[in-house]
Amino acid sequence: MLRFVAGRDDLLNSRFALSPIVELESLLRKLYFRRGQLPAEWSARVRPAFERLRAETPLDAVLALQGAGYGPAFVVQPPSSMTQTIDDDLAALRATPLAQARHEIEECLGHRPATDERVLAILRDRAVTSILADAMAAAWQELVAPDWPALRAVLERDVVHRGGLLSSGGWSAAFAGLHKRLRWHDGVIELQRDLGGEYDLGGAGMLLVPSVYVWPKIAAYTEPPWPKTLVYPARGTGALWEPGAGTPPDALASLLGRTRARLLVALSDPASTTQLAQSLSLAPGAVGDHLAVLRNAGLVTRARSGRSVLYRRTPLGDALAGGAGG
Structure with missing residues (x-):
């Protein structure tokens, strides 16, 4: 068992980062x-x-x-x-x-x-x-x-998702579902693995790095001089690796058009126009036009997050995408 002991300062200083x-x-x-x-x-x-x-x-x-x-x-x-x-x-x-x-x-x-x-x-x-x-x-x-553009889009969307969990439920919520062998409880991050040990984060916090190719495993940095780091599998990896994943059924495509249906299904997590374009191999301009139609129909909303504008499904959009198997 690998254990990281976290104090209040560690929660303040923990952060996400991307690594090519x-x-x-x-x-x-x-x-x-x-x-x-x-x-x-x-x-x-x-x-x-x-x-x-x-x-x-x-x-x-x-x-x-x-x-x-x-x-x-x-x-x-x-x-x-x-x-x-x-x-x-x-x-x-x-x-x-x-x-x-x-x-x-x-x-x-x-x-x-x-x-x-x-x-x-x-x-x-x-x-x-x-x-x-x-x-x-x-x-x-x-x-x-x-x-890399498609990979980066998956990684950024994972961080957006985790950031939403963090803001609504704290680090315990952000760690939930990170990996089946990882859990957070009573200020301790525990990872089930053969190489064990206990490490105090010492106020420096934990660095969290989503990865596509590490899936389905999880990796950790524990030795100095490197910061304590967890490399975990990003959400959406399966959809990236399986071209058929996220493809809407004919009924939804007939209702919305195939490209708009693909966008609606892809918005299981909030995403920007650029991220959607990269992950679905579409032109950003075309994605923007289709998102405007979906927004006018009440199926998606948009809100600024930092420097990006993120789109997300409305309850009506969730019902359509969920009912279609998205």
């Missing part, structure tokens, strides 16, 4: 270990590039540090904000002190020793952080960058 490099590492783990669920169409699309990257770049040095329940945190550092970019992630990796990198490399190799001399030469190189950053940069461009 977490998505990349989680995908690499799925492709490398061939475990976990990855849609066949996605796997067929990215696996040839993955194998080519292994042959042409130092990617195997990154993969050699991966294992069940552990990995190199200096390669995949916790993000700092909701606006984190892959350039931010790679810059942090390159700036890692050599002593920290070597410490984590030795820990990872202690779990699963590497035998490939090419890999070992890279991991012993004084420029190891730059070499691994170059490998991750190449992997990002090939494997994740084309899908």
Whole structure:
């Protein structure tokens, strides 16, 4: 059992953030270990590039540090904000002190020793952080960058959903349903996992990072100097991976038109025009026009949230989408 003890200041300082490099590492783990669920169409699309990257770049040095329940945190550092970019992630990796990198490399190799001399030469190189950053940069461009707008839309919608729970019911509500192995009670966050221990958040709070590719698992950062972090599966991952998910039945499509019906079904959680356009592969202008029709019909409403305008279904919209199986 893994336990995080939280005080009042921890509740004030806990926050959400997004991480492009977490998505990349989680995908690499799925492709490398061939475990976990990855849609066949996605796997067929990215696996040839993955194998080519292994042959042409130092990617195997990154993969050699991966294992069940552990990995190199200096390669995949916790993000700092909701606006984190892959350039931010790679810059942090390159700036890692050599002593920290070597410490984590030795820990990872202690779990699963590497035998490939090419890999070992890279991991012993004084420029190891730059070499691994170059490998991750190449992997990002090939494997994740084309899908990042859609992935980011899913992650942002998850945070909007969790933020709504937080404002209405506090952190206990925000943690509810985060993962089946996670629970919050009496100021303690408990995660059922083989590697246990108890950690006091010490007023710094918990960093919560939604992820598509980590699904269906959950990951945690516990060791210094990294902030205590939970990487949890984002809501809506199944709909993203299954093209048929969220497709309205013919009756609803006949009533509203197929695109408007898709939008209504997709609004199971509040979303912006941009997020809907990215997740449904539609033009933002067309989405805006269809949302205006749905709003005039009393099926959706809109409200500003920070810099975004979020649309959500009305009770009538819920009834139509729910009755249609949405």
